[in-house]
Amino acid sequence: MLLLGGLLQLSRSLQWNPFPADSSYAETEFPLGSSDPAPGGEGSPLRLLIYSDPSDAEGLRVKGNLAEALELAKLAWDEIAAEDIAALPPDPWQVLVLTGQKNEAIDPVLLKRYVENGGRLAVMTRFYAPALNELFGMAQNRGFLQGAVQGMTMVKPLFPGYPDLPSTNNMFSNSMLDVTLLPASRVYLTAGGVPLLWTHGYGSGRVVYWNSTTGVQKTGRGLLVHSLGLAAESMVTAQAGIRTLEIDDFPSPAPQATNPLVRQEYGLSTLEFYERIWWADMARFAGKYGWKYTGLMIGNYQNRTTPPLPPLTGEGPSQTIRFFGPRLLKLGGELGLHGYNHQSLVTPDEPLPPSLNYVPWPDRGTMAEGLTRLAELAHSYFPDHDLRTYVPPSNVMGREGKEAIAAAVPSVNIIASLYFAGSEEAGPLEQEFGPDPDNARFYDYPRISSGYWLDEEEQFFQTDAIANFGLVNHFVHPDDVLDAERSQGRGWSFLSSKFEEWMAHLTGSYPYLQPLTVRDSVKKLILYQNSRIETRYTADRITIRAQEAPLPSVYTLRLPAGKQPELPAEQGTVISWEPASGLWRIEAVQPALEITLKDGEDAP
Numbered sequence: 001m002l003l004l005g006g007l008l009q010l011s012r013s014l015q016w017n018p019f020p021a022d023s024s025y026a027e028t029e030f031p032l033g034s035s036d037p038a039p040g041g042e043g044s045p046l047r048l049l050i051y052s053d054p055s056d057a058e059g060l061r062v063k064g065n066l067a068e069a070l071e072l073a074k075l076a077w078d079e080i081a082a083e084d085i086a087a088l089p090p091d092p093w094q095v096l097v098l099t100g101q102k103n104e105a106i107d108p109v110l111l112k113r114y115v116e117n118g119g120r121l122a123v124m125t126r127f128y129a130p131a132l133n134e135l136f137g138m139a140q141n142r143g144f145l146q147g148a149v150q151g152m153t154m155v156k157p158l159f160p161g162y163p164d165l166p167s168t169n170n171m172f173s174n175s176m177l178d179v180t181l182l183p184a185s186r187v188y189l190t191a192g193g194v195p196l197l198w199t200h201g202y203g204s205g206r207v208v209y210w211n212s213t214t215g216v217q218k219t220g221r222g223l224l225v226h227s228l229g230l231a232a233e234s235m236v237t238a239q240a241g242i243r244t245l246e247i248d249d250f251p252s253p254a255p256q257a258t259n260p261l262v263r264q265e266y267g268l269s270t271l272e273f274y275e276r277i278w279w280a281d282m283a284r285f286a287g288k289y290g291w292k293y294t295g296l297m298i299g300n301y302q303n304r305t306t307p308p309l310p311p312l313t314g315e316g317p318s319q320t321i322r323f324f325g326p327r328l329l330k331l332g333g334e335l336g337l338h339g340y341n342h343q344s345l346v347t348p349d350e351p352l353p354p355s356l357n358y359v360p361w362p363d364r365g366t367m368a369e370g371l372t373r374l375a376e377l378a379h380s381y382f383p384d385h386d387l388r389t390y391v392p393p394s395n396v397m398g399r400e401g402k403e404a405i406a407a408a409v410p411s412v413n414i415i416a417s418l419y420f421a422g423s424e425e426a427g428p429l430e431q432e433f434g435p436d437p438d439n440a441r442f443y444d445y446p447r448i449s450s451g452y453w454l455d456e457e458e459q460f461f462q463t464d465a466i467a468n469f470g471l472v473n474h475f476v477h478p479d480d481v482l483d484a485e486r487s488q489g490r491g492w493s494f495l496s497s498k499f500e501e502w503m504a505h506l507t508g509s510y511p512y513l514q515p516l517t518v519r520d521s522v523k524k525l526i527l528y529q530n531s532r533i534e535t536r537y538t539a540d541r542i543t544i545r546a547q548e549a550p551l552p553s554v555y556t557l558r559l560p561a562g563k564q565p566e567l568p569a570e571q572g573t574v575i576s577w578e579p580a581s582g583l584w585r586i587e588a589v590q591p592a593l594e595i596t597l598k599d600g601e602d603a604p
Contacts, residue, residue, distance in 0.1 A: 023382035035592035043536030047094040048077040059100015062215035069221035072469035074238035090118035092233035101127040116203030137185035137200025142178040158226040159467035222467025229558035239470025239554040243513040251320040265491040290515040296338035334517035336389030340370030345401025351426035367404035419446035450475040452495040546591040564600030
């Protein structure tokens with residue numbers, strides 16, 4: 001009997017620890033390339049000159065949002081004062097950008113003359129100026145429409161993958177002008193049947209016009225950037241080339257109760273479903289689509305935030321960590337932290353959304369105690385695996401929480417919250433990609449999209465971030481399957497098929513996005529952000545010179561109708577991407593590119 005018990009215990013031990021004990025992490029290396037500078041005086045650089053009236057609060061917000069987008073796309077820009085616009089020489093690779101509604105300081109006669117003589121103009125926020133109707137491509141301007149106009153339709157897509165948004169979708173809610181356009185105006189986007197984005201040739205120049213008030217939104221940064229390419233004669237933007245998939249609350253204690261959705265579909269307990277069905281599919285997805293998952297561990301789901309904190313012992317967290325942790329690491333994944341429990345790291349003096357019904361922590365020290373216990377549990381099973389990534393519970397944390405992480409788990413240097421909170425409620429941590437503004441020891445790497453079944457809004461935002469700078473950071477919970485609201489009452493068979501459809505679309509449409517863990521994504525993104533890219537343009541040639549840039553590199557190239565790029569094979573490849581708006585993709589294997597522009601077929 002004792003022998004049988006020992007054999008059973010041995011069998012159980014082998015089941016939980018099926019892989020070698022080495023838990024060290026092999027970081028991905030990214031080769032860098034640098035080229036000699038371009039010959040002096042050959043071609044023009046792209047100049048984006050932004051004007052915002054200092055008293056126009058909304059225009060300044062649009063300017064700030066556009067500036068962030070341009071930085072991510074590796075596009076330089078400068079400010080310009082109203083009094084300096086009169087002296088601007090027309091140039092096909094110089095775009096004057098107006099961000100707000102207050103433009104009275106600009107002489108309309110001078111503005112028309114600038115464009116007529118070959119200048120390029122981009123209006124990022126609609127404003128009522130009847131004297132400029134013809135310049136803006138308007139045959140009639142009947143003033144402002146009553147009420148907000150929602151939705152968005154891609155008439156001529158600027159970038160592949162954007163879904164249309166129906167008029168019932170409030171992702172973009174615009175105040176618009178009621179206009180009829182001149183026949184020569186070319187419409188790219190509409191909202192509720194009203195022209196939203198168009199171009200218009202005026203004399204020898206060109207105008208891009210946004211009939212919109214949503215230039216402040218992160219969710220449209222990619223569109224803002226690529227619309228500037230419609231104004232310039234040609235334009236190159238850079239792509240980071242990264243995709244990441246975070247699995248939050250994983251590993252975590254499995255629910256003890258049987259889930260009715262799982263029981264009905266598979267006849268299994270929740271833990272059995274996770275081990276036999278869900279993880280088997282996730283492992284298959286990793287093999288088929290190359291994912292390197294980042295799992296974010298949690299110790300328990302109790303709401304205890306005051307000492308003494310219960311130890312993380314027993315079969316709850318230990319069982320799932322022993323089972324899933326080695327399997328995740330064997331797939332090339334990464335383990336990070338989500339929390340001792342699911343209570344956000346805030347003190348009573350810091351914002352915490354009441355809707356969460358969470359309990360604040362009394363002080364930084366107690367937060368650190370909980371984090372230390374979770375880190376010790378992780379290190380007891382994976383002693384060689386440094387913990388680098390932290391995701392705040394419900395995307396809420398305060399400055400005290402950041403200090404607690406720094407003290408308790410100094411190896412953590414990445415905080416991954418939300419790129420766009422989408423809520424005016426105080427508390428959710430909205431981030432940019434870059435050094436944390438509260439504590440420079442952290443790098444912020446926010447999630448962009450989430451879920452197994454992406455709705456049109458998630459698809460739009462994800463595509464827009466790819467259009468902006470070539471990055472996907474997606475996020476799922478294992479228990480999304482168990483929640484009737486999050487799963488919309490669908491079982492895993494349906495959700496997994498939708499999830500795989502999304503993966504197939506992503507890898508098919510954007511094959512250059514490199515699957516990485518969060519820690520390796522941050523490493524590559526920092527290299528990308530620190531790289532220097534110089535692009536020069538002529539009518540028949542574009543040269544790109546990169547310094548300290550990850551190779552291979554990816555760029556987008558927008559050309560006028562009838563132009564086709566050619567690139568020497570040893571430098572890379574050029575792929576037609578969105579013919580309707582003249583967009584091409586360059587996949588470069590060298591830091592110096594010589595792109596020749598040839599006459600080709602006009603875009604449809």
